[in-house]
Amino acid sequence: MNPFRVLGITVDASRMEVERAGQKLLAQLEIGAMSAKYVGEGEQRVQRTPEMVRAAVTALRDPDARIEAELVALATECVLPPVAGVSIWDELGLGFTRPK
């Protein structure tokens, strides 16, 4: 998961804001606060763990990893068309076996 999403901060967060967000989440997880237990919504909701938070802070400390995380966070979410499952060949009834 993207480090910015794990920490719940924006892409333009400063280094100080990253450290502060990490420490806050670790403290909340330690006391079992429900507001910090999950990240994401709907089908993409996952449980936030202290290890995830520490890994996110470590990644954002590295300039190369931070830029990569910023790229992914800024990328527009793209919805691809579904993969077609019906073969025209079967409809035409030319007798070829559908590979399993």
Add this chain to the structure above:
Amino acid sequence: MQVLLPVIMAVFWAVRAANRKKSGSVAVSAGSHPAGTSITGQALLRGLGIALLPFIWLLLLTAAVSDPNLERIPPLAAALALTVLCFPVWVAPLCRKLPVSVGYYLTLSVGFNWARSHGVAGAVIVAARARRLNEREGDWLMTRLRNSPHCHALTWVAAGAVRANRGDVKVARLLFGIAARMTPMPGAEPARRLAREWLIAEAVQRGAWTEARSWAADGRGIHAYVTSLGSVVDVFATGRGAATAARTMSAHLRFGLASRLRAHRGAVPNARGLPTAWPDQLGRALALHARAREGRRVEDVQAACAAWDDVAGNAELGSWVRARADTLRAAADPLERLLGRSIAELAEVMWRERWFHTGTGTFGRVSDAAMDRAWPELKDRALAAYGLAETPERVLYAHDAFLAWEPLRVLAAAMIRDRPNDRGTIFQTMYSGSLHLAVVLYNKRGFRYFGNMVFRWLQMEGEGVMTDTLGGVLAGNIRSGI
């Protein structure tokens, strides 16, 4: 008639004795010529056949027509057959082709059980045509293939048919592809046609229209039909090529398929409306990459590779990354690292699924730095194939060796095509392991065909970049018949 028949028999045995004396062998197998028979001798025999056969046939027909007694018809038919056998050199090419197509249908009509046959050639043709094998028949056929040191196109088709029937479509696609691309040999054309038909049908079922049309390039029979289908698909997908579709398809095909193709338009990659802004391009690349990692379709991997190429070529994105790197004082180029890791992951998917249809320009637009990051991943995969050379007993038969080596060869060919400046580096990586693999398998398992294929490929790809010593070794191996 009673006079002609002994004359015909005498001529038959005389000509046959002359053929045996010159060739030194009893049987002339398909695809070979009698050893020792000079060109002059063959031309003489052929000329004799052309000159005498019609004369003999005319005599026999005249005798049959002049005699109203129907009891003479069977001897007449026997005499006609014997005259055909009198001149095997002249009719041998025709006889070689007939059994493959006519024999198959005859065996089906009489319920012939090919599993009890000792003829592998006929068995593989029947197996490929049948497309459905039970467990016992599949095991029998694979055993026969393992015991055969030859790698004729028929054996590739048979191996592919068995794999396809067992559900291993990806390996079957590879084996059929090899048979379809093999150099034409006498007797191999039916096998190549079978392989191409299967590849076309399988590609169409996956919605891989480009791939299907590439296999149907010769434009005959079923191939022309698939080419026509592909033209119609282009019309509905992109709005272009209507004139081409109209030229290549008949009216009933065009209107009859129109409604079905509209329902399946989602299966065709949309060539319009590709994003140009870098957040949209990057998002599309990430989405395609996630789909490609599942490894279900080669088209997803192709689309992901093309999407990453677009990302690498986006100048606005490059400027943004450079500005951020300066601000954060990044040591390396994060965009190159992302591209390299993505390309390596796609290469891993291709290797795992045995796909290497990377297309033109897939690796070409990725920078050297990104490819340097992908190379370790690709080299690890290459070295894994060479492990077979250390344990040749794991190689059951020549097809196993080829299946392990072929993805490596296709990968190297794609890399050399897209990155011609790296040809020397790519060849150096490939040559040592390939050479060792081929030599070990030849010395310990007698895989002459596999060795010859590897040596010829190395000789072709290493032209201009390999040392004279290596070139001499390869040429010597090829000359000695390995």
